[in-house]
Amino acid sequence: MLKNFNPRAPRxxxxxxxxxxxxxxxxxxxxxxxxEIMEVRAAxxxxxxxxxxxxxxxxxxxxxxxxxxxFGKWKxxxxxxxxxxxxxxxxxxIKEIKLRPKVGINDYTIKKDQAITFLNKGDKVKVTxxxxxxxxxxxxxxxxxxxxxxxDVTESAVxxxxxxxxxxxxVMVLAPKPGQKKKPDVKAxxxxxxxxxxxxDAQA
Numbered sequence: 001m002l003k004n005f006n007p008r009a010p011r012x013x014x015x016x017x018x019x020x021x022x023x024x025x026x027x028x029x030x031x032x033x034x035x036e037i038m039e040v041r042a043a044x045x046x047x048x049x050x051x052x053x054x055x056x057x058x059x060x061x062x063x064x065x066x067x068x069x070x071f072g073k074w075k076x077x078x079x080x081x082x083x084x085x086x087x088x089x090x091x092x093x094i095k096e097i098k099l100r101p102k103v104g105i106n107d108y109t110i111k112k113d114q115a116i117t118f119l120n121k122g123d124k125v126k127v128t129x130x131x132x133x134x135x136x137x138x139x140x141x142x143x144x145x146x147x148x149x150x151x152d153v154t155e156s157a158v159x160x161x162x163x164x165x166x167x168x169x170x171v172m173v174l175a176p177k178p179g180q181k182k183k184p185d186v187k188a189x190x191x192x193x194x195x196x197x198x199x200x201d202a203q204a
Contacts, residue, residue, distance in 0.1 A: 016056040017071055018044050025063045028054070037063060092123060094173070099129040099149075101142045108145070112152050119156040119176045127163075129170040142170050150174075 021040055028043045029035045038046070040054075047054040047068045055074060058065035067074070095118040097111045115125045127149060129142045146163045153174065161173035 014075075016059070017053050018047070021054060021056050021064070021066065023064050026054070026056070026066045027061065027063050029057075029065065029067045035065075043068070094124045094126050096126045096128060099127065099142075099145060101129065101131060101135050101138070101145065103145065112149060115149065115153055115174065116156050119153065119174060122176055124160065124176070125157070125174040127170075127172045127174065131168045136168055139165060139170070146170055146172055 021044075023040055025037055026040050026043050027035050028038050028046070030046075043066060044054050050068060052068050053071040053074075054066050055069055055071055056064050056066050095114075097115050099108070099111060103111070115127070118125050127146060129146055131139070131142060135142075143163060150157075150159060150163075150172075156177055157174040158177050159172065160175040161171070163170050163172035
């Protein structure tokens with residue numbers, strides 16, 4: 001039976017500093033002065049002479065790589081970088097817009113704008129055009145609408161999966177254009193009925 005179980009994740013292990021470093025030699029990086037292999041004692045004395053610390057930043061190297069820095073300031077900068085990286089991270093999702101062969105101009109414009117909004121946020125867009133009843137007799141009409149959409153969003157997207165028939169619907173996947181800067185989050189206009197902007201199974 002386990003005792004004193006702590007459900008929290010273990011704290012990240014801090015790098016070894018100064019006399020905690022037991023290797024006889026280390027590769028020392030001094031800002032603005034390059035790198036040099038030194039006896040660990042000499043490296044610690046050099047750091048102390050500058051009022052700084054010897055910090056092991058790459059223990060897996062032979063010899064380990066260390067930097068002479070202010071350890072407190074270095075930890076603060078590392079934490080700041082991690083926080084900034086996490087803030088800027090964007091998890092790509094697959095949004096979906098649904099069209100019909102007889103979609104009206106106004107509805108089409110709204111769906112197109114939604115697609116552009118999703119793409120500018122860095123998400124992919126699955127386009128589904130569904131046929132009902134006798135509409136399936138003219139798949140070229142649906143394909144024309146899908147190709148029109150591709151043309152209208154060309155500044156924001158590339159075709160990841162070309163349009164193809166899947167049963168009674170046409171499916172296509174658009175991806176953000178490479179190198180395109182992520183634009184501010186702007187809410188897409190809601191659409192009643194057709195389920196635009198609904199999450200796909202990939203988001204569940």
